[in-house]
Amino acid sequence: MPLQDSHQIISVDDHLVEHPRVWQDRLPTKYHGSGPRIIETDAGNHMWVYEGEVFPTVGLNAVAGKPREEWGHDPVRYEDVIPGCYDPVERVKDMDLDGIQAAVCFPSFPGFGGGAFFRAKDKELAHLCVKAWNDFYIDEWCAAAPDRFIPMAIVPFWDIDLATAEAERAIAKGARTISFPDSPQPLGLPSFYTRHWDPLWQICSDAEVPLSLHFGSGSFVPGFPFSSQPVGEKLQYNEEAPFVVAMILFSTNLMWTTVDLLFSGALQRFPNLQISLAEGGIGWIPYLLERCDFGWERHRWYQKIDHDARPSDLFRQHFYGCFIDDEHGVENRHAIGVDRITLEIDYPHSDSNWPNSRKRAAEVLAQVPDDEVSLIVEENARKMLRFPRVSG
Numbered sequence: 001m002p003l004q005d006s007h008q009i010i011s012v013d014d015h016l017v018e019h020p021r022v023w024q025d026r027l028p029t030k031y032h033g034s035g036p037r038i039i040e041t042d043a044g045n046h047m048w049v050y051e052g053e054v055f056p057t058v059g060l061n062a063v064a065g066k067p068r069e070e071w072g073h074d075p076v077r078y079e080d081v082i083p084g085c086y087d088p089v090e091r092v093k094d095m096d097l098d099g100i101q102a103a104v105c106f107p108s109f110p111g112f113g114g115g116a117f118f119r120a121k122d123k124e125l126a127h128l129c130v131k132a133w134n135d136f137y138i139d140e141w142c143a144a145a146p147d148r149f150i151p152m153a154i155v156p157f158w159d160i161d162l163a164t165a166e167a168e169r170a171i172a173k174g175a176r177t178i179s180f181p182d183s184p185q186p187l188g189l190p191s192f193y194t195r196h197w198d199p200l201w202q203i204c205s206d207a208e209v210p211l212s213l214h215f216g217s218g219s220f221v222p223g224f225p226f227s228s229q230p231v232g233e234k235l236q237y238n239e240e241a242p243f244v245v246a247m248i249l250f251s252t253n254l255m256w257t258t259v260d261l262l263f264s265g266a267l268q269r270f271p272n273l274q275i276s277l278a279e280g281g282i283g284w285i286p287y288l289l290e291r292c293d294f295g296w297e298r299h300r301w302y303q304k305i306d307h308d309a310r311p312s313d314l315f316r317q318h319f320y321g322c323f324i325d326d327e328h329g330v331e332n333r334h335a336i337g338v339d340r341i342t343l344e345i346d347y348p349h350s351d352s353n354w355p356n357s358r359k360r361a362a363e364v365l366a367q368v369p370d371d372e373v374s375l376i377v378e379e380n381a382r383k384m385l386r387f388p389r390v391s392g
Helices: 088-098 123-144 160-173 198-207 244-249 251-262 285-299 311-318 327-331 357-364 370-385
Strands: 010-015 037-040 046-050 053-056 102-106 152-154 177-181 211-214 275-278 319-323 341-343
Touching (some): 010 211, 010 319, 010 341, 088 102, 102 211, 123 160, 152 160, 251 285, 251 311, 285 311, 311 319, 341 370
Parallel strands (some): 152 177, 177 211, 211 275, 275 319, 319 341
Antiparallel strands (some): 037 046
8 A cells, every 4th residue: 555645754863054144143152162063165165263273064864855967065055955954844844745744854064974073183272062962953953943843962972971961951851752873882982891871872772762873973984985084083995986886885883883782681671672774774684684593593502692582582672674775675664574674864964855755665566465554654654753743
């Protein structure tokens, strides 16, 4: 049965472009010169400046509404992107046009998990920048349409005490999910196998707030080798490879993440912890679970591995996969778990089908029974994010 008008689509992964005054309006005056701010270059482009370093504004992060022939990495002006990228009122109009009811919006300038602030020199300022983004997104963006935007928070993950305190503060403000790096290891931080992250996992578990692990948020760019530079400095990418190679392979980051977490022991310690694999697709999940079970059956007896918890069972208790346009994954949905699949729109990024997202979802789900469609496009996300329908 095709997608019905009664189905409200919930996107677990959209994005916003921060307006120029997000940090200038919220940081102490002494940080206005070093905190994130927009400048206009001699070439007429809008660029972010943070701690004296210049960053592009949007590039491929805001191509919604543009012909594909005009896409590129070049910096642009705010006037060159549609207002729904940076204005929540206009975003609601774009969601209505696309047939989307509600969305979680990841950051742009900070990076999906706040990596720009991890790399900053002044960690006191970086901490304030994290709090400022959370206040902006929850108090300004989400407050513009509380039934349409789902609150999210980032945390200063370079300091576990600060991270837990900010998670608690943001959850008290209404955050329904915490964005966290898809893997801390490329950042030089303790791995998921350590107990380092347990205080944060405990907070999220107790509050029933899932972790949203967006591919690429841990800084690893597949297809482009790591440099030998110290952690925190820019990577030297392989300029011979087109960046589309990384864009195709980014979902493999979440394969690595999934296996690490399945074998980390953290899921056994925190049985209520939930994890959303943002923008990773779902077609790879059946194979990876089969491979994990295969390895677990043969090697669990002589390694530091849980002898009783089958990895595929742990996945279906703790993980949600999400997809934009994944016919293979939908065909194999029962090998994943229909109650563990969610939909994403990815507006305004280049993977998005906007303004035809609902139409494309209907095509992909055309052979799926109505009750399963309802789970995939809406009910699973509402359950994961504790974001019920508003009556009327």
